[in-house]
Amino acid sequence: MADDHRDGDDASSERSVPDEGERSRSDDREPRRSVSDTSTLCSDGGTATGADETTLDPWGSSTVADYRNLFEEFGIEEFDDVLPNVPDPHYLMRRGVIFGHRDYDRVLAALEANEPAAALSGFMPTGDPHIGHKLVFDELVWHQERGADSYGLIADLEAHSARGLDWDEIDDHARDYLLSLIALGFDPEEGELYRQSDNRPLQDLAFELGVETNLSELESIYGFGGETDVSHMQSVVTQMADILYPQLDEPKPTVIPVGPDQDPHVRLARDLAARMRFFGVTAAYASFEADPEERHLIAAAHEELSSNVETGAPEDVDPVRCVEAADWLADRAEASTDDAGPDDGTRTDAIEKLRAAGKEPLRPRTRFLDRNATDEAFSALIEAIDGEKRVYDEHIDSFDLGLDAADDLARDIELDHGGYGFRAPSSIYHRFMTGLTGGKMSSSIPASHISLLDDPETGYDKVKSATTGGRETAELQRELGGEADECPVYELYAYLLAADDDELATEVYEECVGGERLCGGCKEQAAELMRDFLADHQEKRAEAEEILDDLDIDLDTERA
Secondary structure (H helix, E strand, O other): OEOOOOOOOOOOOOOOOOOOOOOOOOOOOOOOOOOOOOOOOOOOOOEOOOEEOOOOOOOOOOEEOEHHHHHHHHOOEEHHHOHHHOOOOOHHHHOOOEEEEEOHHHHHHHHHOOOOOEEEEEEOOOOOOEHHHHHHHHHHHHHHHOOOEEEEEEOHHHHHHHOOOOHHHHHHHHHHHHHHHHHOOOOOOOOEEEEHHHOHHHHHHHHHHHHOOOHHHHHHHHOOOOOOOHHHHHHHHHHHHHHHHHHOOOOOOEEEEEOHHHHHHHHHHHHHHHHOOOEEEEEEOOOOOOOHHHHHHHHHHHHHHHHOOOOOOHHHOOOOEHHHHHHHHHHHHHHOOOOOOOOHHHHHHHHHHHHHHOOOEOOOEEEEEEOOOOHHHHHHHHHHOOOOEEEOOOEEEEOOOOHHHHHHHHHHHHHHOOOOOOOOOEEEEEOOOEOOOOOEOOOOOHHHOOEOOOOHHHHHHHHHOOOOOOOOOHHHHHHHOOOHHHOHHHHHHHHHHOOOOHHHHHHHHHHHHOOOOOHHHHHHHHHHHHHHHHHHHHHHHHHHHHHHHOOOOOOOOOOO
């Protein structure tokens, strides 16, 4: 989760998020859209250059070959789905730089209703903050300005354990990250800035989350093996605590702005949020347990068979029986030629469970599963459920409560009895910036990035030396147009230099692909804008010095 803008990806094992209802989407490749219509600027999940397929590794070093594959492979949803519901969206949203999300609609709904919401992201201080990090800085500030409790953290424990940096280096880089974040508009009086190593409540939460995490899981997700040191593993659990930290005071929708390489962290945090709950709340149809895919089949059988029952007084109508649903599913499987339905294994398992239940009535209900509840909390929940209910050793079935009301009730009981009541964290995903020399942008390759600490003239020179998406000659450029979608300089306009000016971003794009704009003039304009940006940023960093010095953040670590 700590974003040091590593463009990396490792497939590791991908865990499904419980009851997320992840959607599979087609993977039709298309080029990045022109931003010619500023009224319909939106994301398209386009491509990045120089990348490895859709493998995700938070400590890797490459980009994602096809962002659209992330929708199908990992259940990341298209940001287009929620963009119309974002009031005054940030230009990163309008231009498709932010291309995907998980459950971001929950955060939007909370902000719209003036209800508690939060935004958090972390930064691993392994080098200078650069313009790639500015994407996340801007996302935190934008959410803070719209009323979200915003958190910026320095992932110093991760930097020390995963990257081996000494504490003097970490201190220096931490200061630089915090100064740039404040200079870009983060209000530390309205939000919270902290270091992992100095935050005891965070460390206590990490310890509790570690109880719910095991070695085989970390091996599966991150590819850890016998050579992985324990501190590196501990840093993962600390990052999980970072993601859930905004909910320690109260459960609330929380968004984590990250690059897609950090998605394994987000998915593990969502799993842990569910595991820490006292109760799980799900739909059910009989006394036995069924997974989401099986429930989908059982629900279809119940709906079809219920619609065939003759109308009459409730006491005169025979309920649908489990064995009847099993027969219906079996008959439908034999008659069906639809290969797009559930796999045979899922159908077989559902049929077996229904047959084992025999003539038990098939009735829709809401189920409270006992995950970590104390005896007192379980008893309190039984008492709090109104209407018809059935109590079992490890779950309670309610026949009158809907899922949302049941989830609210379960959380209230949990909080009353000392639980956390975590909500699954949401996330938004931004594209990686291409390095100025092509390929990835890396803190360890100075020529590939522009540091937020760079002298304005240095920034100017780096842009002037950048690789472009232009043709071999000016004549071919005019004839064929440039390749703005493959151009690091155009990215500078879209991601940073055009700022809120959509007309400028549109102008640069269309003049480039139309052959009217040549690379020399385009780079000169970008270089001048970069020089102006850096000059302004250095002034604001100087002003932020006094603000940072007044904060209770130790930037002089006394460690060996």
